[in-house]
Amino acid sequence: MYFSGLFAIILLFFVPWIGTYRPVLEKGSTKPGTCPNDNAFCRRHFKPKCESDEQCSGKQKCCFYYCHFNCKYTVEDRLSEVKSGVCPPIQGQCGKKTQLDTCTCDGECRGLFKCCPGPCGKVCLRPHSGKVGTCPKVVYQCTKTEPINSCERDRDCVGTLRCCTGICGKKCMDALNPDLPKLDKETEQKIIKFKEERKKRWDSYFENTLTSKKEGVT
Numbered sequence: 001m002y003f004s005g006l007f008a009i010i011l012l013f014f015v016p017w018i019g020t021y022r023p024v025l026e027k028g029s030t031k032p033g034t035c036p037n038d039n040a041f042c043r044r045h046f047k048p049k050c051e052s053d054e055q056c057s058g059k060q061k062c063c064f065y066y067c068h069f070n071c072k073y074t075v076e077d078r079l080s081e082v083k084s085g086v087c088p089p090i091q092g093q094c095g096k097k098t099q100l101d102t103c104t105c106d107g108e109c110r111g112l113f114k115c116c117p118g119p120c121g122k123v124c125l126r127p128h129s130g131k132v133g134t135c136p137k138v139v140y141q142c143t144k145t146e147p148i149n150s151c152e153r154d155r156d157c158v159g160t161l162r163c164c165t166g167i168c169g170k171k172c173m174d175a176l177n178p179d180l181p182k183l184d185k186e187t188e189q190k191i192i193k194f195k196e197e198r199k200k201r202w203d204s205y206f207e208n209t210l211t212s213k214k215e216g217v218t
Contacts, residue, residue, distance in 0.1 A: 029053055029061065029062075030052070030053045030054065031053040031056075031059065031060075031061050031074075032074075033059065033061055033074025033075065033076050033077065034074055034075045034076060035061055035063035035064070035065070035072060035074065035075070036063065036065060036072055036073075036074070036075055036078070037075075038063075038064065038065045038066060042067035044067070045067055045068060046067050046068035047068060048068055048069035048070075049068065049069060049070045049071065050062035050069050050070060050071050051069065055071070056071035057071070059073065059074065059077055060072060060073055060074075061074055073107070077107065078105060078107030078108060079104075079105050079107060080107075081105065081106050081107035082106055083106040083109075083112065083113075083114050083127070084127070084155075085112070085114055085127025085128055085129060086127055086128045086129070087114055087116030087117065087125065087127055087128075088116065088125060088126075088127065088128055090117055090118060090119055091119065092119045093119055094119040094120035094121075095120075096120050099120050099121040100120060100121045101121040101122040101123075102121065102122065102123050102124065103115040103122050103123060103124050104122065108124070109124035110124070112126065112127070113125060113126055113127070114126075114127045128154075129153065129154030129155050129162070131154050131157075131160060131161075131162050131175065132160075132175070133160065133162060133174075133175025134175055135162055135164030135165065135173060135175055136164060136173060136175075138165055138166065138167065140167065140191060141167055141168070142167055142168035144168055144169075147168040147169030148168075148169050149169040149170040149171070150169065150170065150171040150172065151163035151170050151171060151172050152170065156172070157172035158172070160174070160175070161173060161174060161175070162175040
């Protein structure tokens with residue numbers, strides 16, 4: 001009797017802290033779809049951020065998730081979501097005996113990340129832009145130390161244009177036809193003259209530096 005009574009007390013003490021009690025909406029669910037699974041162990045329920053599906057925008061539903069009601073996308077919407085971009089190539093080999101997927105679809109990855117094949121299973125990775133073509137080679141550059149960029153990545157450029165390094169910083173260029181426009185003879189002569197003068201200045205600087213060092217030694 002003593003042990004049975006003690007077991008009952010212990011059971012009553014732990015029941016509120018374990019289990020997966022999931023409250024339901026008082027007004028019921030009005031939008032189609034299934035709320036995402038929630039494996040969180042709740043010691044207490046937090047203040048709800050919604051009370052009905054009507055308070056959620058678009059296809060979102062008012063679901064009990066991480067110990068409180070909040071607007072969430074349904075399982076069906078997340079499974080059907082396909083994010084833009086191309087998965088990067090698989091690098092390296094898996095050292096584990098069994099592969100483990102950390103995601104099953106793009107909707108399970110945060111932000112712009114996609115669910116891509118990795119060496120040890122599917123993982124959320126930052127995709128490539130998916131734009132084809134090669135950026136043109138830069139044969140000459142401006143003298144600015146920190147040129148201003150008009151783009152940072154391919155998705156900043158419209159259509160098939162890619163964000164490439166240009167004469168003075170990055171800008172959107174036609175990567176399908178990467179040939180740089182030909183310079184007129186006057187501009188070519190200016191560039192050649194500038195490079196020659198710059199070489200003369202450096203040669204003169206090094207020559208004066210060596211001369212001063214020799215005079216200091218003697």
